[in-house]
């Protein structure tokens with residue numbers, strides 16, 4: 001993907017194209033991190049410099065997960081383009097290339113200079129990118145006036161949005177090791193401490209059945225909800241029934257829109273993702289797995305500090321394990337983390353995006369926060385001392401990270417026009433003092 005992007009950017013006339021090597025992935029012997037693709041389009045000192053960030057990596061996908069089509073082949077059916085990355089985030093990345101192509105073919109001058117930064121580790125916590133931003137802030141990224149990211153989704157399926165916040169994500173693993181090899185449960189069941197039983201007990205104590213996090217010290221770090229903030233949720237266009245239709249079940253924990261949106265945007269949540277080493281195939285294998293690695297993550301919000309969070313998580317998991325009095329061994333580790341981010345949704349960049357949305361879609365965009373994470377957002381804002389906007393093109397039912405991920409053709413086309421128009425409106429906008 002990095003090399004493909006380089007060749008496309010070259011054909012489109014981008015300059016100073018660099019594949020930035022990020023070195024070897026920590027804790028591996030020789031696994032190279034995928035390079036970050038940097039490129040420029042225009043270097044006019046009289047124009048604003050807009051940094052465009054996107055990611056070319058995607059979540060894993062196998063046809064047998066339940067896809068109707070091959071996940072790594074783009075398939076057009078009706079108004080939809082199906083394929084892994086269609087909406088997250090290959091589709092939006094390619095739409096930036098379409099914008100260059102359109103300007104070239106129409107012989108239309110872009111009113112801003114573009115600085116592209118496309119990475120290949122977003123879905124794994126953007127490893128290495130933070131260091132690159134710090135190293136390049138006064139070099140490649142010098143003079144950046146605003147950052148635009150198209151890597152999230154509308155809240156629903158009909159109304160465009162501008163997004164001014166993301167939750168952070170701290171991802172943990174719990175390794176429980178017992179016997180030297182998997183065992184026959186008939187011969188050893190009831191005789192040995194089972195790693196999977198230990199892990200199940202720990203998992204069961206991370207949240208209550210309603211999803212409330214049971215780890216002491218986390219809710220104390222969450223910024224209190226002010227009456228003004230609470231009021232913002234009264235006017236948001238969101239329908240719980242439509243949301244249930246999107247997820248294909250009536251399993252939402254909340255019975256009103258405000259609680260559901262606050263749970264998604266401004267409170268932390270804990271999700272259990274899977275267990276490495278456990279038997280999961282069809283059939284009835286009677287095995288005692290010798291070593292299991294449980295994986296869970298916590299979505300973080302203001303003012304949860306990642307290092308303080310690690311501390312309370314490690315302490316709690318160790319205490320729960322100790323209470324089991326198991327003779328197995330436990331290791332709990334942070335796999336990766338990324339910060340939350342919340343911005344002012346009325347600054348000059350948002351004003352330009354609002355105008356672009358109005359021009360293309362004919363409606364005022366809703367202002368949303370995102371329950372998901374884009375780990376590098378805060379780093380761009382802080383290190384480049386600039387504003388960041390999230391300007392999504394896909395819909396809330398696109399199935400990002402899920403099976404049959406798609407983007408609607410209409411969203412792709414109108415979304416591309418919106419991103420392109422944003423560049424024209426931001427060129428005209430007065431920067432905030």
Ligand SMILES: NCC(=O)N[C@@H](Cc1c[nH]cn1)C(=O)O
Pocket residue numbers: 088089122123124125151152169171338372373374375400
């Ligand atoms: N489109 C944004 C997105 O999907 N982000 C990921 C980032 C992430 C964090 N940890 C692992 N991946 C997300 O899960 O929110």
Ligand SMILES: [Zn+2]
Pocket residue numbers: 059088123400401
């Ligand atoms: Zn993603």
Ligand SMILES: [Zn+2]
Pocket residue numbers: 055088089122151152
């Ligand atoms: Zn993404």
